[in-house]
Amino acid sequence: MTREDLLDLNDVLQYPGRQAAVDVTTELPDEPDLDLIEPLQGFIEAVSTGSMLLITGEFKTKVVLPCSRCHEDLELEIKFEIDEQFSVEGVPSSLTSQDYARVVADEPYPLFQENSLMVEALLRQMLLLAFPLQPLCSGSWDIPCPTDSGRAVPAGSLRDNFGALAALRQKAELAQEEKPE
Ligand SMILES: [Zn+2]
Structure with missing residues (x-):
């Protein structure tokens, strides 16, 4: 053989x-x-x-x-x-x-x-x-699978996203204030 x-x-x-x-x-x-x-x-x-x-x-x-x-x-x-x-x-x-x-x-x-x-x-x-023992599409048990909400939020970045959003908003407000009317 x-x-x-x-x-x-x-x-x-x-x-x-x-x-x-x-x-x-x-x-x-x-x-x-x-x-x-x-x-x-x-x-x-x-x-x-x-x-x-x-x-x-x-x-x-x-x-x-x-x-x-x-x-x-x-x-x-x-x-x-x-x-x-x-x-x-x-x-x-x-x-x-x-x-x-x-x-x-x-x-x-x-x-x-x-x-x-x-x-x-x-x-x-x-x-x-x-092979991973428990492959997860979101990469973590703490993060839901993106099946019903379209896309999952990446791990650990929920707070960061809010922070970034707040910073953006602040910037936009500043920009508006600085605009000469
Ligand atoms: Zn999944």
Whole structure:
């Protein structure tokens, strides 16, 4: 069985210190439940210390999620970083002809096929973790959803708005007073 999203890290594992870096763009086609409006885009870097495989990266995408309160669809930009470590067993083949380094698969669901990373499985997991728990179209539980009033007042600015309005009014009055009649 082969998967298109497998990233072969055998070279990295057999040569500790050697780095692999790949750019990745995916729509996560195996995840029909995820409503991506932009492909997931970013990069993955991998390096082995000999006993640990370190995988880092940065990704971003845009998704549609329902508002937790009014259930309007929300477009949200999601960004996340990857900073994962996996145990490695065996001696890298660059150091011995008797053995080779292998990723220890101890995840609750498979992320590796032998020494290849299942990129989409990892990205799916990281993306779900990066989702806001309670997305709100107003951005805060203190501010109502704009469903009935057209537009919500931005967070914390109600008083500021009144202040600004008062200042404007004062200015206008001053301007009127200064007008020569
Ligand atoms: Zn809402």
